[in-house]
Amino acid sequence: MKDNEVALKDGYEKEEQDLPAFEDLEGAARALMRLQDVYMLNVKGLARGVFQRVTGSAVTDLYSPRRLFSLTADDCFQVGKVAYDMGDYYHAIPWLEEAVSLFRGSYGEWKTEDEGSLEDALDHLAFAYFQAGNVSCALSLSREFLLYSPDNKRMARNVLKYEKLLAESPNQVVAEAVIQRPNVPHLQTRDTYEGLCQTLGSQPTHYQIPSLYCSYETNSSPFLLLQPVRKEVIHLEPYVVLYHDFVSDSEAQKIRGLAEPWLQRSVVASGEKQLPVEYRISKSAWLKDTVDPMLVTLDHRIAALTGLDVQPPYAEYLQVVNYGIGGHYEPHFDHATSPTSPLYRMKSGNRVATFMIYLSSVEAGGATAFIYANFSVPVVKNAALFWWNLHRSGEGDSDTLHAGCPVLVGDKWVANKWIHEYGQEFRRPCSSSPED
Template structure:
């Protein structure tokens, strides 16, 4: 604004010079100069002041962001595996770096350095990314029963010393509490709002104390009502119409009308509906031996009945469970091969989607319950993929003629995949048939969390880089084996990469024949 005014005054002054000229020859013209100067001088000062304010803000951001960047650069790998650091990183780009770009625009500067930042803003995270990362923190807390105050202090697992670079601010605690409320996690919502109120300082927060108290009261009351009908983490079908009315700071809850005993309750198809069996396995990620069962599990070397490729380099096998038979192969892929697969997959990653039938139309939508990005690689994508396909055939003894492409997945903040069966029959270029077996390869170590839990079998596989978990999800008869119901536990600490090779029933007639006994 000041620059425009300065330009206008300069034009007027120049016009005056052209019209009048020879200022020295008239006292009235000299008086005009005084008048011009009385306008120009404060305008210039105001312009300089405005620029200095912008520069001061840029310097503040620059100092803060440079300090953080230096700390991060000292140990990038250790930094990025922590979910609170991931949350802060996303938030910095969605807020601070976006503000820096806006300040640069106001400063009217051009050049390679500022243009680089301006162009980069198109790729910056947005508000929805902050929300998604907050939900990731809630997933970790809910699954692993973590303390709110510990998370706020950046301490996800104190005994291993995994601390965040920065603690969560009071504002951030409040907004995580709001995310808990919106997701139906009323107990965590209560804890986060209580914590934000404990640390509240008037004038230093971006939310009012009344708002936090409002959410706290609401979450407490809804939680009590839900517990009364034994429906924790469930919602009524008419949630918004029934029991929540927020008008300014007034809350009205009508339990008698909203929670009759025969009211139909809908379980959320979302990450907040994690079954108890999965929670138990994710917390321990160890075998849950069934009461009264005597099971002998073995570790052995596998040559697949004398396969020439495995005779001199047998595969190490650990039995995870006997029925259904679930095994974990070790050292099936080298670190160099893993790096090549990641390099091929990274530029092709997209948000995981799922298929839905809607009014006789086939629709693919983002899978809100699956916090991961995936890519698909076939044998022509690179020699390493073709080599891995051959190796899977050698290890399993199955044909690869009717397999799906190799799916490579990278999990996000608190990334998980709720329990499911690998029986999808509609993929991009495989519209028919059903899967018969799953070969799940871990492409990275995960320090904490991220295991694969078989909730019906009561066993969890630990993600170990280079290993692969293998199971049949169907009986030899072709019937679905619901005992292979499984899910991916949320990642606490680490960067989880995994890949899946689904081997279809079609084409396996001579490799896995149907038997008289369905088992």
């Protein structure tokens, strides 16, 4: 190779590290499909940059963006192809349909960044329809393909095959293929979860329940007597409260800034290991108290409000989490449900309570949903959500199954302080009654 070619190659390889890789494209495609499913969005709208929920013939705007960012034909093709390559024709078909329709509309206007073409999209869509059992659609798309590439032998053979199939069983012409959405194995509670996400955290009947109230919390603490915190009781069993303005804007910003350089793909406990999984998509970082004195102040405030000991090892370091668009955390428990969980490595028992601070707002989506308790909480910037994960008996409270809904628009930040059982013996006395 000549010197200048070597230099070009080296230069490109250096740049390449910062360019999106296939993993990024695949992640973005999966995120779009997730948003499509969870919020019941139509693909045509998504491709135009609008967020419309379609139920039957009713169309509701879930979010109205100020500016429209639309996807190109090739973008839609790439999303469809990710689904296609996974054998997921349920998602591949609408995305490839959109790609075909956009490519048809701009035929002849080739863009340098396009990897796919009308022919590619027709080819994939035809095969996806065939796989889904819709031979007549497969046939007409294959014929259209041959108009553009009449010499393609493979496609000519497909056309013959589809014609033969249809001649043998003409019912196929009208057979509307119904393709099932691929089942997500982690989600037995999928419909409830998605319903709670779709409300975007609104709680229409909240004010009608007198046992749910708002108050200024002082908790007999000198700290809080001087500056009480507005507390909103959201739910009784499990007990979930929201503390408004728990942090200030500048504190929230500071915590995000401290975590930012350390963010890494989030993991979950799986057996004795910690692994990245599709059901938790976010980045996170752990912040020790020694990183900044402000974190110590924050601990004092959490201790004052909850009455619990949050000094290590009775609580974990602060976990800061950042979700991008499509980021989510499907239904899970914060406490360990297996005795081999890595959570027990701290030797301070299970996670008795969660104190989660919303460090940002989001434009749409991202609510925290409690599945069995059947309510969701919208992201309220600077507020903190508190709940008990364990009954007083030490038994996990299965009604605390909860999730972080996918972010539809915006950038969501939260911080978790997980408080453990040990150290709280006189602060939250135990009881043998399973209800407490």
